[in-house]
Amino acid sequence: MRQSFTEWTKSGAPWVWLNAGAVAICMIMVVGLLSLIAVRGLGHFWPADIVQAEYKENNNSIRMIGERVQVQEVAAEQLRDGGVNVPADVETMDRVLMKIGNRDHGGTDFIWILDDFIEESSKPEMLFAAERREWGNFYGYLRSIKESGNEVAAYDGYEKSADYEALWNEFQNRIERAEMIHDQIKDIEKGKIGSINYELERLRLKERALQLKEVTDTAKYAEIDARRAELNAEYEGLQGELLDLYNAVNRDSITAEIANGKIVEFKVAHIVRAFLPNDMGLGGKTGHYFAKLWEFLSDDPREANTEGGIFPAIYGTVLMVIIMSVMVTPFGVVAAVYLREYAKQGFVTRVIRIAVNNLAGVPSIVYGVFGLGFFVYFLGGHIDDAFFAEAKPAPTFGTPGLLWASITLALLTVPVVIVATEEGLTRIPRAVREGSLALGATKFETLMKIVIPMASPAIMTGVILAIARAAGEVAPLMLVGVVKLAPSLPLDGNYPFLHLDQKFMHLGFHIYDVGFQSPNVEAARPLVYATAFLLVAVIAMLNLSAIQIRNHLREKYKALEM
Incomplete structure (x- = not known):
């Protein structure tokens, strides 16, 4: 029998379809947004071809070398107002954003040109791109290699040949040599010398503490002086090694021809990698892409965070979330158990529950101001007075750091854990409690061995929500510990290994800094997308780990709920 429209409406079927449609639209929007971020961010690491073009505008002709980054349509009237000679019958023209690099010679990395004014365009195989430690990318023709100022190999043609391939292979070998020396320098500077400086500072504080306590035992001071002398001797030896390494790494240099025909020279040590994108096949470009992607995930940032990697930000984000979770979970669970049991x-x-729910809606920046005032200045200042008097006036815990950032975010997310835990405790049947008590267990034993384990999936749900919110917060962290660039990681090999007083980097703040504070906007834009996609991926992995634990607990205690 055919159902009437009124009966179909009363059955509730339309609302089911509307809800399903809303969920589908939301999923499409989320997937579309993530796809857009992934394409614009991860596509940045693909090696683009280098174009050589003859560009003529208003009777001025110049040779240009660079990458085509973006194309947009511009109204001809707007160009005429800017002084560009555009034919009267033209309504729109394509404007191309070119990444020309060579900022140390031209003053800018990017330039807008009109596509219609490009007279000749080609992609010579000999054009190379070099990623440098400073001044961004370099584009040009490799002309010669010098060792200690003496030319050892050269090529002055524009067509690829066996001589050029030999020159290029020698260039790659010297880049590889320079990279190996840079790794040794980094190991000495950040590893060995960093550890020595850290121990010297600890000795200084130990000596200062003895002076404040008016200790007169000369043996203790002599022990400190002896250890300091050993460290200084070791430091001098490492300084000599560093001097030799710097002389070795600066031995080689190259000359290259840039777009205007000028021959320039710079050190091979300034180059991170060099490649010939126009001469690379699909396999070569794929290998280059994954090498760049790995560098992005594992290396330190450079060039005002617009080049290199973001490993310190990943590390700081994950470590802060773990410490925050360790703090917020027991506190939230204890509070919920007390309120419910x-x-x-x-x-x-009821008033307390209302207050807890209202806390969840307080703007995060308010928590940041509270954390700065109470945790950093008040609590941290008193900790310094009580335990770190020898370090004053330089603050130890009386300054923003990892500990205060984690506690501030724990305070921000504790209402979520309390509410989720209370809901889990409410769902446990009263008969389970009564049965445990009837068998002779105390109320505390019932809670610890029956109730809380059965409520653990709900507790994990609260932790998952807390992780999702805390990992993406930026505003409070700007006040209580996050920085643009941290010189070292908060977890290292120096005692006490985990440095809770140290400032750290964070993916969310990195996105803000690169997107809004970078002096090179065009270079920073793709990294904003890439970092945003990575932040979403990190949050997803943290959540998936927590969800896996929750599912395991749910299966483990399913029999008790039946």
């Missing part, structure tokens, strides 16, 4: 259910309890 021990507190007398009345007006005061």
Whole structure:
């Protein structure tokens, strides 16, 4: 029998379809947004071809070398207002954003040109791109290699040949040599010398503490002086090694021809990698892409965070979230257990629950201001007075750091854990509690061995929500510990290994810094997309780990719920 429209409406079927459609639209929007971020961010690491073009505008002709980054349509009237000679019958023209690099010679990395004014365009196989430690990318023709100022190989043609391939292979070998020396320098500077400086500072503080306590035992001072002398001797030896390494790494240099025909020279040590994108096949470009992607995930940033990697930001984000979770979980669970199992259910309890729910809606920047005022200045200042008097006036815990950032975010997310835990405790049947008590267990034993384990999936749900919110917060962290660039990681090999007083980098703040504070906007834009996609991926992995734990607990205690 055919159902009438009125009966179909009353059955609730339209609302089911509307809800399904809303969920589908939301999923499409989320997937579309993530796809857009992934394409614009991860596509940045693909090696683009280098174009050589003859560009003529208003009777001025110049040779240009660079990458085509973006194309946009511009109204001809707008160009005429800017002084560009555009034919009267033209309504729109394509404008191309070219990454020309060579900022140390031209003053800018990017330039806008009109596609219609490009007279000749080609992609010579000999054009190479070099990623440098400073001044961004370099584009040009390799002309010669010098060792200690003496030319050892050269080529002055524009067609690829066996001589040029030999020159290029020698160039790659010298880049590889320079990279190996840079790794040795980094190991000495950040590893060995960093550890020595850290221990010297600890000796200084130990000596200062003895002076404040007015200790007169000369043996203790002599022990400190002896150890300091050993460290200084070791430091001098490492300084000599560093001097030799710097002389070795600066031995080689190259000359190259840039777009205007000028021959320039710079050190091979300034180059991170060099490649010939126009001469690379699909396999070569794929290998280059994954090498760049790995560098992005594992290396330190450079060039005002617009080049290199973001490993310190990944490390800081994950470590902060782990410490925050360790803090917020027991506190939130204890509070929820007290409110549900021990507190007398009345007006005061209802007010507390309302207050907890309202705390979840407080803007995060308010928590940041509170964390700065109470945790950093008040609590941290008193900790310095009580335990780190020898370090004053330089603050130890009386300054923003990892500990205060984690506690601030724990305070921000604790209402979520409390509410989720209370809901989990509410769903546990009263008969389970009564059965445990009837068998002789105390109320505390019932809670610890029966109730809380059964509520653990709900507790994990609260932790998952807390992780999702805390990992993406930026505003409070700007006040309580995050920085643009941290010189070292908060977890290292120096005692006490985990440095809770140290400032750290964070993916969310890195996105803000690169997107809004970078002096090179065009270079920073793709990294904003790439970092945003990575932040989403990190949050997803943290959540998936917590969800896996929750599912395991749910299966483990399913029999008790039946």
